[in-house]
Amino acid sequence: MKSKRIEEDRTREIVDACERLYAATGFHAVSLRDIARETSMSRPSVYNYFRTKEEIFLALFAREYDRWNASLSRLLARPGALDATAFAAALARTLRGRGLLLRLLSMNLYDMEAGSRMENLTAFKRSYGESIRLVRALLAKFRPGMPPAARESFVWAFFPFLFGVHPYTAATPKQRAAMAAAGIDFPTIGVEALVRSFVRSALLPPSSLFPDVFRKTP
Secondary structure (H helix, E strand, C coil): CHHHHHHHHHHHHHHHHHHHHHHHCCCCCCCHHHHHHCCCCCHHHHCCCCCCHHHHHHHHHHHHHHHHHHHHHHHHCCCCCCCHHHHHHHHHHCCCCCHHHHHHHCCCHHHHHHCCCHHHHHHHHHHHHHHHHHHHHHHHHHCCCCCHHHHHHHHHHHHHHHCCHHHHHCCCHHHHHHHHHCCCCCCCCCHHHHHHHHHHHHHCCCCCCCCCCCCCCC
């Protein structure tokens, strides 16, 4: 029991170190050596838990999905009904404070997955898959009149949409200056407002964003 607790504590310490470094810089600027220096462990000791920095980032990513899942679960436990507007607002609120998740989503996931062992990748996919399951359950509970094919259409539009939320809500001063110089009108919009607008639009009749994608062929 004690060794299991030690393993969990050290894994958390490594992931916390990765989070701190990522907050100050970018994925490519962070090395496993840097992460080890931020912990109480040596780099060889870090290798006992993660083989690559990609595995550490993937663990950080999974943790952020788990935290979002906790918010989705609380919404699922909410009693009563929600109309489309209220549901859109409630789902958007689950992403409040999830800026790290949205930033990670905007990265090249292939780099993290390619540099990770199968067991680490599978653990990450479980957290991601739980998010999908919870969104499906939320649709079934709060949009009961929505046809199953429309729910699937929503899910497979909503999750790809999330990949673009961070770039459109967290542009750097340099990016804004470049867009201004290029004559691009870039509005200032927050995460909740953008997600709420998307979800509300997706739930308007017709419910399905891509009605032909999930239609069964005869």
